[in-house]
Amino acid sequence: MDTLDKTDRRILEVLQENARLNTKEIAHRIGLSVTPTYERLKKIEKMGVIRNYVTLLHPEKIGKTLMAFCSVTLQLHSQPLLKKFEAAIGRMEEVMECYHVAGTFDYMLKVVVDDMRSYQQFLTNKLAAIENIAQVHSSFVMTEIKHTTAFGLV
Template sequence: MEAFDPIDKKILKVLQADARLNTKQIAGKIGLTVTPTYERLKKIEQSGVVKDYVALLDRDKIGKTIVAFINVSLQLHSKPLINVFEKAIAKIPEVMECFHVAGNFDYLLKVVVKDMNSYQNFLSNKLATIENIAHVQSSFVMTEIKYQTAYTLD
């Protein structure tokens, strides 16, 4: 884990709120001049803490109305078969997130699609074609209560 001083944490907090800000704007928000802010920002970026700068889209406005969380169990747990599953999942654009988990299932997938027909197509023509899947259980989001992309920096 990277150790950050309070000023670095302020920079990260500002970036998480609005990554479009330029160095001068960030400096104004954290109470530093541009040069030390620029140097700190470059150091933070070089450390790999900032993975990317992206635009977060409104799902509904781009027609992606179905969010499903899918629990997946594998039949066998050999390293080669796990690798096959993970590589196949990584290639499926509807899978937004994939977690290897402990518990009753092996993986938790977050899948976002346009509608129920698209979900059926995803399930039948993409997920079901991956070898070694033993069981799939889907849960559908009815209402999104909280969506947050910023981490707390204690």
């Protein structure tokens, strides 16, 4: 498999700052002409390094003012029950991220909702409705100190 060189990494850094840039703008920022930049970008995409191009929204500007991290412990850990839990979580729009973790809990969820009432409804009507949950511990975000989606590449 191909590896990423310094120029490829610079292309990725520029795209992480602004994915709306066209090839000409990327080329200008990295000091390369358009054709080699385009070819490198297509190679990077073909390698699967770029998962997707997205627009990041400011949660509060769209009414999502409450963020919680839920630590979930399951009662049983059979493969079918794990898959069933994961499928149910995948269908919940309030769950922005879900990780199967090692340690005290089985899963860590990042949940974003409008307010505390919305969270209570989510917890009662959706999360608690999933069979096999033993415990849920919620931690609420008071202040976001750092949030980034960009990986350091240099």
